[in-house]
Amino acid sequence: MSILSNWFDGMRMTSVILDVLDIRMVLLCSAVFLLLSWVMRRSSVSNLPPGPWGWPLVGSLPSLAFATGEPHEVFMRMAGKYGPVFSLNILGQRMVVIHGYSAIREAFNNPNLNDRPELHILKNLFNGAKGIATASGETWKEQRKLSLNIFKNFGVGQARFEDQIATEADHLLEEMKLIKGDAFNxxxxxxxxxxxVISSVVLGKRYEYDDKKFxxxxxxxxxSMELIGAGAAMQFLPVVNNLWFLPSIREMTSTMKYVMDFVMEVVEExxxxxxxxxxxxLMDVYLREMENKKTxxxxxxxxxxxxxxLVSDLFVAGTETTANTLRWGLLFxxxxxEIQTRVQDELDAVVGRERLPQMSDRQNLPYTEAVILELQRRGNIVPLGxxxxxxxxxxxxxxxxxxGCLVIANHWALNIDPELFPDPDQFNPERFLSDAGEVTKPEELIPFSTGRRICLGEQLAKMELFIFFTYLLHQFTFTKPSEEPELSLGGHLGLTLAPMPFKVCATPR
Structure with a gap:
């Protein structure tokens, strides 16, 4: 019995050993196959931009994972080593990161470099539906053209839209007056x-400040913007399809779905x-155009x-960037x-105390305009676009x-280039003023990007920034609450670079 038992034990051991050897052989063969595939892919395109050496399978991921700093900071250091155009391979996806105005302008004006990669979370949520931000080809062209026509017909970004922004700015002032100078976030x-403001255009209504659902x-x-990460590049990698179990991916899916379900309700109404x-x-015009074409x-x-x-794209883009720029404005x-006082003095001299600022005052407020430009440069809210x-x-x-290569522009590095903006860490509005006191905006300052993918709402955002910023400083003086910690210029990075949470006291003037 013992002999039979020993024989079976021996056979089981032999089987286990063979299984292990088979597994090892499969893994070895797989590794060799993947390595050869990687080498062939690497050599299939000549004259690629330089970049860090990539490991098989994971590519340049270790170079990024073990680097210190935020992605835009890491990329800027890499540009110092490899040049303004360098390449990375992240889990099999080739990326090219570009630095400097010449490279960004050339890339984003090239029609072959204006597609968007697949945003896999949207593909899973809405069967690959696309608006503007993540669309390419004919879908992008048709919806962008229609949106621009709708904006034009509604006067968005034009002088006749000023009253709509001013009305909302009035609501904001009234809400802030109710706080009576106490500290608030x-x-x-x-x-x-x-x-x-954007809601009135795309959803057809505004929402009260105490609307809990909104x-x-x-x-x-x-x-969602916080979880999606800098430049959203990682969310466009095919591997994201297999990472649905990660808490951050699941949470981002949930938060994005909540926003889109809200929009869907309004569409159905x-x-x-x-x-x-x-x-x-916008919804009325879009739905009518859609039915007319189908008919x-x-x-x-x-x-x-x-x-x-599309509505979600416009809603997010029309809120996140401008609201964060205004928060940077209060912080600075x-x-x-002394800069706040100088803006207020200019507003008082040009506008007076009997009325609120208007867009027609803009040409007579060069220092205020220079401050807004410096806010956009120094706030640097879209580091990688x-x-x-x-x-x-x-x-x-x-x-x-x-x-199929991804192309990512380091806007953050452009805005702190000392050759373009001397002493870039200093907040200095006068860099945008000529000796004659006139506003001079260099072409290298591109807070709304450039080329065919330039921000759809650029003119609207410019009007919003001017009206909201001048209304706020015309009516209030902003100071740090005495009990709050020292103010920090550290940013909180998601898709946009937002200020760290802070509180402020708004004292009526």
Missing amino acids: PVHLFGNAVSN QLVLASMDR HQKDCHEGESRD NNIHTNLSVLNLVI MMLHP LPHKAAEETKLMGYTIPK
Whole structure:
């Protein structure tokens, strides 16, 4: 019995050993295959931009994972080593990171470098529906053209839209007066005020500051932007499809879905009560255009799901960037009370105390305008923007960019380039003033990016920044609450670079 038992034990051991050897052989063969595939991919395109050596499978990921600092800081150091155009391989996805105005301008004006990669979370949530931010090709062209026409017809960014922004700015002032000079965090008020401006255009209504449902939407939107990360590059990698179990991916999916479900509800309401010839907002015009094309058998990429993503894109983009710039504005005014006083003195001299500022005053407020430009440069709220994708193999700055490659621009590095902006860490509005006291904006300052993918709402954002900023400083003086810790210029990085949370006292003037 013992002999039989020993024989079976021996056979089991032999089987285990063979299984282990088989597994090892499979792993070895797989590794060799992947290594050869990696080498072949690496050698398939000649004249790639230089970059750090990549490991098989993971590529340049270790170089980034063990580097200190935020991605835009790491990339700037790499640019110092490899040059203004360098390449990375992240888990099999080729990326090219560009630095300097010449490279950014050349890249973003190249029609072959204006696609977007697939945002996999949206693909999973809404069956690949696209708005503007993540769309490419004909879908992007059709929806961007329609959106621009709608904005033009509604006067967005034009002089006749000023009253709509001013009305919301008045609501913001009234809310701040109710606080009676006590310390408060401006996140909630600024987010609500700015979002109401774009909301009036795309959703057809504004929301009160105590609307709890809308506050949850804004909070979900903020959290999504925080989780998506700098430049959102990692979210465009195919590997994200297999990382659904990670808490951050699951939370981001949940928060994005909450925002889009909210938009879907508004779309469905519009479908029920949309009347022929009535154009209350972007949704009405979009739905009518979609039905007209379908009725006349005209091919179109317009759809209800694309509308949901489009409105969400505009809603997020129209809120996050401007609200964060205004928060940076308060922070810098508290840190530089002498600049705040000089803006207030200019406002008083030009506008007076009997009325509020208007867009027509802008040309007579050069110092105030220079302060806003310096806020955009120093706030640096979109460090890496959104990635572009090469639709075809193309040339950039003498290098070959392969088809499907992601292209990421380091806007943060551009804004602190000492050759363009001497003493870049200093907050100095006078860098944008000529000897004659006139505003001089260099072409290298591109807070709304450049090229064919330039921000759709650039003119609207400029009007918002001017009206909200001048209203705030015309009516209040901003100071740090005495019991609060020292103010910090450290940023909180998501898709945008937001100030660290702070409180402020707004004293009526």
